[in-house]
Amino acid sequence: MAPTTRTCVSPFLDPGPRTKANSLAIVQLSRDNLLPVYLQVPNGEHDGYAEGAVVNTRYGSFPHSTMLDVPWGSQIRASKVDTGSRGRKRKREADDQACREATAVSEKDEEPSAAGADRDGAAAVKQAVADSSGFVHILPPTPxxxxxxxxxxxxxxxxxxxxxxxxxxxxxxxxxxxxxxxxxxxxxxxxxxxxxxxxxxxxxxxxxxxxxxxxxxxxxxxxxxxxxxxxxxxxxxxxxxxxxxxxxxxxxxxxxxxxxxxxxxxxxxxxxxxxxxxxxxxxxxxxxxxxxxxxxxxxxxxxxxxxxxxxxxxxxxxxxxxxxxxxxxxxxxxxxEIANRKLHASRDRVGLNLNFDRGVNNSPRDVEEALARLAEIEARSREQAAKPRDADADEDMDLADEVGAPAKGNEARNGEHAPSTEETSTATAPWMEGRLITRGEPEIKSHTSYLVFAVLPMEWTEQDEAAAAAKYPVGKEQKVIGAIDKAARKQERRELLQKQQGGASRKARRKERDEKLGEISG
The missing domain is CATH 3.40.50.150 (Vaccinia Virus protein VP39)
Known part of the structure; x- marks a missing residue:
């Protein structure tokens, strides 16, 4: 019997360039919100939806038909789906059961037209219509x-x-x-x-x-x-x-x-x-x-x-x-022990002159800017106190405070004019303004466990020892770093012995000379 060959490879190993029916796909709702979906071919009504199988999320409804045969990573727009008919599905089940029992007798007569019934069922699937907002991304499955x-x-x-x-x-x-x-x-x-x-x-x-x-x-x-x-x-x-x-x-x-x-x-x-x-x-x-x-x-x-x-x-x-x-x-x-942590990098833009920008901390960047703003407020208060009060002026002042319009005394530190938002944006790109800061993720996706690693060596048998000795004979190594040459080793020992003997003879002659000098001096 010939071995069976597999024609379909797992989507985890080879997902292909596009999505396929009856296969797993990962629907990305947000950066950390993923949903596994097994894509199905639309074949008539499914769970009360005329469009077939539908994935319902807070970003909208997404029929499987809109996610089939599209490149991985594609953005899928939400569709307009009739969710009201799903509530009436169970009420219709009793009537549908009675109809099925009544038509069960005539099933054999309808067998020749089975192909036509399949075509009618396929045609009965409602075409999905894109909604005005909402989208997701469809990704290939990976571990x-x-x-x-x-x-x-x-x-x-x-x-x-x-x-x-x-x-x-x-x-x-x-x-x-x-x-x-x-x-x-x-x-x-x-x-x-x-x-x-x-x-x-x-x-x-x-x-x-x-x-x-x-x-x-x-x-x-x-x-x-x-x-x-x-x-x-x-x-x-x-x-x-x-x-x-x-x-x-x-x-x-x-x-x-x-x-x-x-x-x-x-x-x-x-x-x-x-x-x-x-x-x-x-x-x-x-x-x-x-x-x-x-x-x-x-x-x-x-x-x-x-x-x-x-x-x-x-x-x-x-x-x-x-x-x-x-x-x-x-x-x-x-x-x-593994302690993994992701860092999110961003720029911290702080300043009182950036009132209308998104992602700005509307507070003084330092003490000098805070003092300048206080001095500005005091000057405006004195100016308003010196003028005669009327209702229109109070309304204009309140409106200016709510809108956040810069006052005429809004000078920069040390008496210089503070640059406006337009002047700052022309000089530096908005994404390059502010201090570059990093923040750690609030929840670390990792186990707080201990990993113990070890190695069990291969068992060394007598046959392995004999094979290794035959392949690498001890004492006969040639042209190998650290090789041992017996003749060279004997020569080294001979030279070392001669040096030791020569040293001993020199000591004896020196001792004999010292003794003779002692006798002469005595």
Whole structure:
């Protein structure tokens, strides 16, 4: 039987230049408000809308027909949709049911005209009419956008965390990765993109993610999402408790190159991630202990070093995890905490002479401007007090204060004329005025957890030692930095011995000469 080839690639891996029907798209309502939508082909009335499936937002209504076959990143205008008929939908259901029962007998007679009925149903779809305001943008699905918009079933691993994790565990195209604790699937989608190098055919090894989830409902929802996203060939999801069941798939080893554990107690799953059966596991499992080491199958790649990362929110969990790693032979153990923060850069425009500009803090920029404004107000007060009061003058003065018109005594500091808004805008561009400041985002989208990294080296057997000794013989290195030449080494030892003997003879002659000089002087 020939292996089946997949014709449709996941939109997360190759979305194409335009939107497609029956595929996932991300609708961007605002900078931080994203909505995942599965686009549908309009086929008659849907949920009471004559335009077919409709996405309702606070920015307007958007039929799916307006979002199909458009370039990614396009701006979609809102449409005029009749929302009043949806309230009468349920009232019509009883009458529609009676009509369907009455016409059920004549269905066979209408079979020859099924094609015409389909054409009539397609023609019955109402054409969307653009509204006067409201728009959204439609974006292709990526792991980053999916992390922001996915339905939360558990606390998710955000982009700052999983990007660093995938870098440290060396996830690359063609790697095999084990993930325990699929949760909402944020890390799963990012890991698939990191290891993807094609859909595997029968008997072929490609980059793949072996994901494990203990919770039944989360497992079912995750399985449906992977199927809808076209990732079922790249992610093998298993419903299992890895604490007791381990990481084998269908009794075979995944031969993983990288491991990510998002578990409450990762130290209980670590004994299954070993090259050989741990002693404590052999003692607890009597049947396996009786079979010996031959029954043990490691889920790790025996030909490479394996990199692992555990995700724990408490330092007590980190302590127990590190202790278990040391007992099981993991090395290069390191703990990292990621604190990611976005900064928003803008210009702070402050001044009393910028009354009509947007984004301006209408307050004195310094003490001198405040004193000048106070002096101006006092001068105007004295001028108004010296004039005879009448109603018209009071109204004009109040109107001038409300409008914010500059007074004739509005001089700049040190008696100079203060530049008006028009003069300032001609000299400097508005976006270049004011001080450049940065503000941090109010909410940091990142986990406050600890990441523990470690490496399990490849097991070095006697055959590997013999092969390495044959390839790199000790004592016969030539043309290599740091090579050892036995003849040269013997010569060096001979010269060193001669120097030592010569030094001793010189000392003896010097002692003999000193003794003779002592006898002569005596």
């Amino acid at each position: 980053e956008l999916w992390t922001t918009s996915l339905p939360h079933r558990t606390q998710v691993v955000y982009t700052p965390d999983y990007s660093y994790i995938l870098h440290r565990i060396r996830a690359r195209p063609g790697s095999t990765l084990i993930e325990a604790g699929a949760g909402s699937g944020s890390f799963t989608h990012a890991a698939v993109r990191a290891v993807y190098n094609g859909y595997p055919a029968e008997g072929q090894r490609k980059g793949k993610v072996f994901s494990f989830e203990f919770h039944e409902q989360r497992y079912q929802k995750m399985k449906k999402e992977l199927s809808d996203h076209g990732l079922e060939g790249l992610v093998q999801l298993t419903h299992r408790d890895v604490y007791s069941g381990g990481f084998l798939v269908d009794g075979k080893s995944p031969e993983a190159d990288a491991v990510f554990l998002d578990l409450p107690a990762p130290w209980e799953a670590l004994p299954h991630l070993s090259r050989r059966r741990p002693q404590d596991m052999a003692d607890t499992d009597g049947a396996a202990a009786g079979n010996g080491q031959q029954s043990w199958v490691s889920p790790l790649n025996p030909r490479k070093s394996v990199y692992i990362c555990t995700f724990s929110p408490c330092i007590e969990q980190v302590t127990r995890t590190v202790s278990a790693m040391r007992r099981l032979g993991w090395v290069d153990i390191d703990m990292v």
